[in-house]
Amino acid sequence: MTTTIKNLFKLKSTQVESLQEQVPKTEVKHNEESAEESRKRTYHESGYRDSSRNNGNHTTLIICLDAVYSKFQNEEKELVEKQQKLKESYINEQKNRETEIKALTVSLENKEDLLKIKHDEVEEFQRKNEVLKAEINDLPRNPEKHNVKATRGASTKFWIGFILLIPISLYLFTFYISTSYSAFFRNFDPNSTIIRNVLDAQALSKAWNDGPLEGAFITLIPFVFLGLGFLIHMFGENKSWINYVKLGLLFIVTFIFDAILAYEIESKLYLLNKTFESPDFNLSIAFTKNQFWGIIFAGFIVYIIWGLVFDFVMKEHREKDKIKNEQEIRQKNVLFNLEKINALKKEIEDIKNLIGNIKENMIKAKGRIEELQNIIDGVIIPTKDYKLYASEYVQGWVTFIGEKIAVSKSEKQTMIDSCIETYTTNLEMVGANSENQNSVYLSVL
Incomplete structure (x- = not known):
């Protein structure tokens, strides 16, 4: 019978035989x-004794094993040192988790502080952009307010001057093309009026x-006068006595050229009405003719007006460019700030994700x-x-059955x-299967 029990429980035969011999009569001294x-x-004896009381009934064994487990549980609870040793790893893990939470808390606070800083930076860049946009809109009206040395209303003055410059330029083109052709190439008609002889459509x-x-000369000659007008503007930009001398020479050259045109036209008109008694046409006669001075001033005065208007337009354009440049600088700063804002927002999203991960880890911890x-x-x-003590209990139970x-x-054998x-x-049921025999079973009492 002993061999059968040994085979069923896979216990050492010497241990089973020893227990079978000890059940009826145990005379072992406790101090040994x-x-x-x-x-x-004790468990073995309890199993033997309980089996004797229940005639080895396996149905009763179920209840008895539950009682054995409760007894074992209470015994383990009373083994303070053993419990402390078993709980040591859990206590250490708990301390590590608490340390982890402290580290996560510090990290969370740092991330939240960093998040606030990033939000403040975004707000600061947004505030700067609002200021820059307001300056862009206000610059044309109040450039001095924004430390820009430009004339207020330069854009309006520029367009007014530019619009005036167009008809004056067309007039000069018409005048110099017509008078130059009349002075150098045209044969006057005695039957035509003076105006028709001077100005030819x-x-x-x-x-x-x-x-x-002849065509190229007449077409290009107005550009000479426009070029002289442009030089007047250029010499007038730099205030120096040399430029003033050059400016005076330009006016004299222009006046002389206009006088030549007037003289040639007036001489042709004089020849139309000349008689045998009339003296030859000369400069002193030209000075007495109204048409002579009319042609000069119709060209020269308008030319001066064109030069002054052109100079005014260029100056206003320069003032307008100052404002425009300042607006462009501010617009570039706006775009730069927007790039910064977008980069900061991305950083904010990353920080928020990290904060979320930290909070999740804290919750888990x-x-x-x-x-x-x-x-x-x-x-x-x-x-x-x-499992060890329960097996001892069942060995005692089965030993009684066998004996x-x-x-x-x-x-x-069936029993x-x-x-x-x-x-x-x-x-x-209690989680003491062979696969997890080194695990622990937790029971909160």
């Missing part, structure tokens, strides 16, 4: 036994009909601390140890098999 051996013997086409040289605290506050049941139950061998099955079921 270790605490563990004494405890194992078809002067440009007639000059090109006369030849390319706090949850784990609560779990660990429940373990520490509860009783840790070493299932490997329980004292007077039934046939097959029936006895033993049922007890073994009950024992295995109990181990599964």
Whole structure:
């Protein structure tokens, strides 16, 4: 029978035989036994005794094993040093988790401070952009307010001058094309009026009909006067006596050229009305003619007006450019600030994600601390140890069946098999299966 029990439980044969011999009569001195051996013997004896009371009934064994587990649980609870040792790893983990939470809390505070700084930077850049946009709109009206040395209303003055410059330029083109053609190439008609002889509406086409040289000369001569007007503006920009001398020479040259045109035209008009008694046309006669001075002033005075208007337009354009340049500088700063804002917003999103991860880790760590605290506050049941003592209990139970139950061998084997099955079921219920025999079973009492 001993061999059968040994095979069923896979126990050492010497241990089973020793227990079978000790159940009826135990005469071992307690001072010669270790605490563990004494405890194992106690469970074995309890199993033998409970089996004797219940005739080895496996159904009753289920209830008895529950009671054994409760007893084992209470015993483990009373083993303070052992509980402390079992809980040591959980206590250490709890401390590590608490340290982790402190580190996460510091990190969270740093990230939140950094997040606030980034938000403040975004608000600062947005405020700067609002100021810059307001300055862009206000610059044309109040440039001096924004430390820009430009004339107020330069844009309006520029466009007024530019609009006036167009008809004056067209007038000069018409005047110099017509008077130059009349002075150098045209044959006057005695039957035409003075105005028609001086100003010819078809002067440009007639000059090109006369030849390319005549056409090019008449077409390009107005640009000479416009160029002289541009030089007046350029010399007037730099205030120096040399430029003033050059400016005076330009006026004299222009006046002389206009006088030549007037003299040529007036001489042709004089010849139309000349008689045998009339003296030859000369400069003194030209000075007495109203047409002579009219042609000069119709060209020269308008030319001066054109030069002054052109100079005014260029100055206003320069003032307008100052404002425009300042507006462009501010617009570039706005775009730069927008890039900064977008970069900061991306950083803010990254920081928010990190904060979310930190909070999630803190929640997990706090949850784990609560779990660990429940373990520490509860009783840790070493299932490997329980399996050892439960097996001792069942060995005692089965030993009684093998020694004292007077039934046939097959029936006895059936009873033993049922007890073994009950024992295995109990181990599964309390989590002491063979796969996790080194795990612990937690029970909060």
